[in-house]
């Protein structure tokens with residue numbers, strides 16, 4: 001699939017065909033990486049690399065080191081919940097701000113998550129592994145994350 005896309009893009013195809021290929025590519029990327037890697041990147045990587053974020057997850061049990069975090073079933077379950085949150089963003093790309101309004105209120109008013117942590121999340125999840133050569137994919141992903149983070153921080157006053 002990857003090779004197919006790269007080969008097509010290297011050929012001199014017209015803009016419409018390139019767009020179709022890019023769409024297929026984005027869908028492929030979304031399905032594969034969202035459901036396999038993002039949970040690790042968003043939560044495990046964030047909890048490991050920025051340990052102060054663990055303070056919000058005291059009820060999750062042992063988060064002592066990277067090994068404990070990666071094998072923590074509550075972290076894994078929460079990762080799935082967050083992926084569903086991102087899924088909602090993907091399905092409502094034209095109105096992420098309103099889609100995330102309640103989630104933003106929850107993170108601010110109830111969970112008291114410092115919004116700086118969303119930016120941390122953006123950094124840990126911002127770089128898709130093994131896509132250094134595909135700037136379009138990387139750029140599209142970072143743009144989506146930027147909008148998600150901005151929407152999550154929207155209800156903070």
Ligand code: HEM
Pocket residue numbers: 053056057059078081082084085086103106107111113117118121148149152
């Ligand atoms: C891309 C960024 C994020 C997304 C999409 C996201 C999404 C979500 C979702 C969908 C929930 C479940 C809400 C519910 O139960 O109705 C949640 C809960 C939660 N989030 Fe986030 N979140 C993000 C970033 C963060 C960050 C950076 C932190 C803190 C460092 C955080 C802390 C929490 C906590 C503590 C909960 C409640 C966990 C529990 O006790 O079950 N979130 N988040």
